[in-house]
Amino acid sequence: MAPQDNYIVIGGHRHRYIDSGGEGPPMLLVHGISSSLDFYGPSIPLLARSFRLLALDLLGFGSSDKPKGAPYSLSLYAELIREFAEKTGAAGNGPLYATGHSMGGKYLLATALIHQGLFDKLVLSNTDGFISLPSWARVLSLPGVRHILKPIVTRPRVAEKMLSAAFHSTDNIPPETLKKILEDAMDRDAFETVMGLNRNLLNLDMQRTGLRSRLDELRIPTLIIWGDHDRYMSPKIARIVEREIPCSKLIIIENCGHSPMIEHPQEFSSAITEFILNEPEHHISPCS
Numbered sequence: 001m002a003p004q005d006n007y008i009v010i011g012g013h014r015h016r017y018i019d020s021g022g023e024g025p026p027m028l029l030v031h032g033i034s035s036s037l038d039f040y041g042p043s044i045p046l047l048a049r050s051f052r053l054l055a056l057d058l059l060g061f062g063s064s065d066k067p068k069g070a071p072y073s074l075s076l077y078a079e080l081i082r083e084f085a086e087k088t089g090a091a092g093n094g095p096l097y098a099t100g101h102s103m104g105g106k107y108l109l110a111t112a113l114i115h116q117g118l119f120d121k122l123v124l125s126n127t128d129g130f131i132s133l134p135s136w137a138r139v140l141s142l143p144g145v146r147h148i149l150k151p152i153v154t155r156p157r158v159a160e161k162m163l164s165a166a167f168h169s170t171d172n173i174p175p176e177t178l179k180k181i182l183e184d185a186m187d188r189d190a191f192e193t194v195m196g197l198n199r200n201l202l203n204l205d206m207q208r209t210g211l212r213s214r215l216d217e218l219r220i221p222t223l224i225i226w227g228d229h230d231r232y233m234s235p236k237i238a239r240i241v242e243r244e245i246p247c248s249k250l251i252i253i254e255n256c257g258h259s260p261m262i263e264h265p266q267e268f269s270s271a272i273t274e275f276i277l278n279e280p281e282h283h284i285s286p287c288s
Contacts, residue, residue: 003044003053005063010083011076016063017056019088020048025097026090027276029055030081032102032128033197034190036062038180039101042173043261046269050277051097054088058104060193062184072196073203074110074211081111082118091118097276099123101261102233106206109245112218113211123272125225126233126258129206130240160185168229168257177262215244222248223275225268227256249275 003018018037027047031039037055040047047053057064059080060072070076081098085091098119100108105127112119163185164170170178184190197204206212222245226238235252242250251271253260260268 003048008056008084008087010087011059011080013059013065013067015056015059015065015080015084017054017084017088018044020044020051020053022048022050022052024049024051025095025276026085026088027051027053028081028085028090028096028098028108029053030098030100030104030108031055031058031061032104034061034185034187034194035102035181036184038062038177038184039259040261041177041180042265043269046265047272050273052090054084054090056084058107060196061187061190066189066193068192068196070193070196071203072193072200074107074206074209075114075203077107078111078114081107082115085118095120097121097123099125099272100127101125102258103128105129109206109215109218110209110211112220113214116217119220121220121276122222123225123275124222124241124245125260125268126227126230126238127224127241128233129212130237130244131233132205132207165231166258167263168227168255169263173262181262212244216246218246220247221275221279223272224248224250225260225271226250226252227258227260227263228252228254229256230258232258249279 003020006017006019008015008017029040031037036057040055044053060066090096096119098108105124106129108122109129112122160182163182202208224238224241226235228235238250242248253264253267256263
């Protein structure tokens with residue numbers, strides 16, 4: 001049976017989340033931009049065999065609150081993730097693991113640096129945080145530009161075309177999964193969140209906030225997963241991520257785009273389970 005939707009107040013805002021209730025160690029799932037926890041849909045039942053999965057819709061996305069004018073920043077999301085882990089009982093009662101995709105990977109890195117000791121192992125899939133958007137990207141969030149873009153990018157045909165770039169192939173993706181993530185991509189309130197992120201670009205950039213220069217402080221095993229046909233984040237970036245994060249291991253999934261948890265859920269979930277539960281730390285790049 002699929003986990004049921006729950007709601008929790010963190011940071012003063014209502015957030016949707018699921019709790020698989022499994023007996024295994026807790027694993028947080030953090031999604032990417034213009035998305036929701038449903039992006040992990042095909043992988044959730046596979047991972048739930050080994051972990052107590054806790055996945056939430058980030059503030060501003062999915063069915064969580066979407067406050068206008070929120071002070072979006074890496075520190076804000078790090079605090080929300082910490083509070084979520086604590087309020088659900090996932091933190092402080094044994095090992096805690098976390099998997100983040102794209103933007104969610106960047107938020108997990110920020111959380112691990114700001115709240116050191118919270119996580120025991122990390123998984124970063126096609127993670128953001130290692131390319132810097134140009135300052136002119138903030139222009140997109142100006143009222144005049146935003147009002148022109150909003151009805152265009154949230155049209156079904158345009159949203160579908162933009163979303164297709166996230167995949168190498170959709171042949172094996174369940175139609176109901178594609179339908180749900182397309183709905184998330186067309187969400188007009190979530191579009192306003194993206195514009196809010198653009199306006200707060202300086203506070204959401206790993207380099208400009210100084211967090212990227214602190215990555216050598218991480219002393220937890222980290223698995224990096226990447227698709228070899230990622231059109232959003234080039235596989236070349238995966239090598240940079242591996243080089244900058246201590247204790248890291250890189251896995252490249254073949255015939256895969258930006259979304260291995262959807263395109264190759266079995267391989268994605270098996271890699272995570274093996275890394276978290278079975279792989280000794282001496283198989284990973286040394287931490288010292």
